[in-house]
Amino acid sequence: MARIINNKHPLDLNDRKIVGFDLPINGDAVFRPTYNTKDQIKANLINFLLTNKGERVFRPNYGADLRSLLFEQITDSRLDDIKSNIEEVIGSEFPMINVTKLEFYPEQDINAINFYLEYSIDVFGFEDEVNILIQ
Numbered sequence: 512m513a514r515i516i517n518n519k520h521p522l523d524l525n526d527r528k529i530v531g532f533d534l535p536i537n538g539d540a541v542f543r544p545t546y547n548t549k550d551q552i553k554a555n556l557i558n559f560l561l562t563n564k565g566e567r568v569f570r571p572n573y574g575a576d577l578r579s580l581l582f583e584q585i586t587d588s589r590l591d592d593i594k595s596n597i598e599e600v601i602g603s604e605f606p607m608i609n610v611t612k613l614e615f616y617p618e619q620d621i622n623a624i625n626f627y628l629e630y631s632i633d634v635f636g637f638e639d640e641v642n643i644l645i646q
Contacts, residue, residue, distance in 0.1 A: 534558060549637055552608070557641055559604055560597075560626070575600055577645050580624050585617045607632050622646065 529544040531551040536542060545551045562574035575597055583589065594613050601608055612629035623646045631638040 531555075549632075549635065549639065552605075552632065553639055553641065556601075556605060556608070556628075556630070557643070559601075560628075560641065560643060573604070577624075577626060577643070580615075580645065585615075585619075585624070590615050601630075607634055609633060611638070 529546060530548055531545050531554060532542040533545050533550060533554045534557050545554060559573070560575045560577055563576050563578055564574045565571050567573040577597075580593065593615070597613060598610050601610060608630045609632070610628065610630050612627070614627045616625040616627065617623075618625060623644055626641075626643045626645055628641045629638065630640070
């Protein structure tokens with residue numbers, strides 16, 4: 512792992528260096544590049560959350576299985592179990608991320624769940640959020 516300099520990843524010191532690509536992959540040039548680690552960490556986290564277990568080749572346990580929530584009875588105790596499971600898998604796949612808030616807002620009328628996640632990365636000194644509507 513690269514050494515962090517003044518709360519910055521070494522890749523962030525060069526403004527013109529591309530770190531990775533953003534989601535969704537449907538821009539004008541197909542790939543929208545990211546130029547800093549904050550944006551790339553968010554893209555990686557969204558990719559992880561939208562991946563179901565068994566979808567990733569050679570990594571059958573990769574993913575958060577969020578889409579499976581649509582086919583379950585949503586109760587408060589079930590949501591608590593899901594929250595603790597997601598915090599656990601994020602902690603194992605992204606050890607630098609600290610989950611500060613994790614909420615589900617079920618929308619039964621349209622068979623959807625709004626997933627909201629706030630997180631921080633203390634090493635880099637930033638906070639961000641992810642909001643996903645699962646249909």
